[in-house]
Amino acid sequence: MPCLQPSSRVAILGAGLMGRLLACQLARQGHRIALYDAQGPEAGGAAARVAAAMLAPLAESAVTEPGVVRMGQYALERWPQLIAGLDQPVFFQQNGTLVLWHRQDAGDAQRLCALFEKNRRINPTLPALQNLSGSALHEIEPATTHRFNQGVYLPGEGQLDNRQLLDALRATLTRLNVEMHWNTPREMGDFAPGTAGQPDWVLDCRGLGARGAWRQLRGVRGEVLRVHAPEVRLLRPTRLVHPRYPLYIAPKEDHLFVIGATEIESDDMSAPSVRSTLELLSAAYTVHSGFAEARIVEISTQCRPTLPDNLPAVRRLSERVIEVNGLYRHGFMISPAMLDVVLELLATGDSQLARRFDVAVHTAPAP
Known part of the structure; x- marks a missing residue:
């Protein structure tokens, strides 16, 4: 399967937590990003706007699988790195x-x-x-x-301010010249990645907005x-x-x-x-x-x-289309790990992190 080439054009559907994180990291790598969302810049339709943003792998171990717990431990180290690169301060606490x-x-x-x-x-x-x-x-x-x-x-457990983070990501995306298309819903069928006049890749991060494409949601x-x-x-x-x-x-x-x-x-x-x-x-x-x-x-x-098993998953619908979904109640706790899984897939076509965290990576649509 092809990998992301330098200065690629990438369309990202959904400007919630995953969409903004991916847009920010890919823009930093020099790619040209167009971000589409059905609602406005305040992320009113995203689960991330309402979340408490707690980073509590041991507490959450009572209700989830070991792979998710490992993602939570990873996030406690990764979030400070991600926040440090943003243009606005974000409250982060690791006080147990x-x-x-x-x-x-x-x-x-x-x-x-x-x-x-x-x-x-x-x-x-x-x-x-x-x-x-x-x-x-x-x-x-x-x-x-x-x-x-x-x-x-x-x-050792932590938390951050979800709304400060979403705002800081938006400010950083503006500085990075990401095209942000608010109140502009898009479907996967609106794009033909890799063809003339189209983005090179499409990443679908729409959460429940992707139910038409991922019917198990x-x-x-x-x-x-x-x-x-x-x-x-x-x-x-x-x-x-x-x-x-x-x-x-x-x-x-x-x-x-x-x-x-x-x-x-x-x-x-x-x-x-x-x-x-x-x-x-x-x-x-x-x-x-x-x-x-x-x-x-x-x-x-x-x-x-x-998703049916309450676990996150990634799908490669085609050579140039990736979907990420199913973050459930653990969005902030696992999103840094899911971010790096997708970045590995784009860069190499494979992800060792996905195996480390037991993240399902599908290469074809689920039946």
């Missing part, structure tokens, strides 16, 4: 993850911690979790004083709150063991908090329900009473593009 639970949920917490330990035996490079109680817990996270007496600290709905809470001082992403779903609270800069938990097998993009909103807010209040006086900045809904 705290897992808390109320007394009545101790049984669920015990099972979760046993799962963490099992996954560490599978992947010994994961850091050891630290069991905390009493003063040790309050020392590492003072805001938990008088509310929790037990917790688990997962060292489904949406998994998430509901997320953004609140401004000046009275709350959480030093790191905090997860609460909950009988119905695990709540997360991700503190960003300037006392902005991203709160989420719900995960529904649905393509429904309507506004969040009153029930789920109340559950999110009440659970957050049990973590810190300062959330009672928080101001709700935004209540958002988005559907994450998901």
Whole structure:
């Protein structure tokens, strides 16, 4: 199969997280990039705009496969490199993850911690979790004083600000002279790569927008709150063991908090329900009473593009067409690895990273 030649013309469909990352890296390599998106520059249709952007491979090991966990570990080293090359600052923190639970949920917490330990035996490079109680817990996270007496600290995990990142990528793409076609939906059939007057390559990063081409895709709905809470001082992403779903609270800069938990097998993009909103807010209040006086900045809904096995995949539909999709709930945690897998495929026609991370690379359309 052909490889990407110097100064190639590349059309990228979808200006969400993967589309912007690929456009940025390929433009830096000297290629001429045209980026197309069905919506505007704020990435309003992208799952990445609503995400909490947590980088938590050990925490996520409870719900995903070892290959995804390895991608998460890779991202913790790769994200600082990617951010350093952008034209605007992006909040990045690597202060670990705290897992808390109320007394009545101790049984669920015990099972979760046993799962963490099992996954560490599978992947010994994961850091050891630290069991905390009493003063040790309050020392590492003072805001938990008088509310929790037990917790688990997962060292080394991180997070970033998703919207700062999307904006910084857009600013960098502008400087790199990438053609950005906003509110311009395109389909794969609109291009004939490699022919006269056409791009040399087409990369499809449209997420759920690619369902016409990748019919196995489904949406998994998430509901997320953004609140401004000046009275709350959480030093790191905090997860609460909950009988119905695990709540997360991700503190960003300037006392902005991203709160989420719900995960529904649905393509429904309507506004969040009153029930789920109340559950999110009440659970957050049990973590810190300062959330009672928080101001709700935004209540958002988005559907994450998901394949049947909940794992990401790459397809080479033809010699000059590559699709990447299925990042599910792990977009920010695995996108640096998926970026480098695609760059390897373009450069050499093969990817050792894909094998390292157990990423499926298909060479023909799925039946």
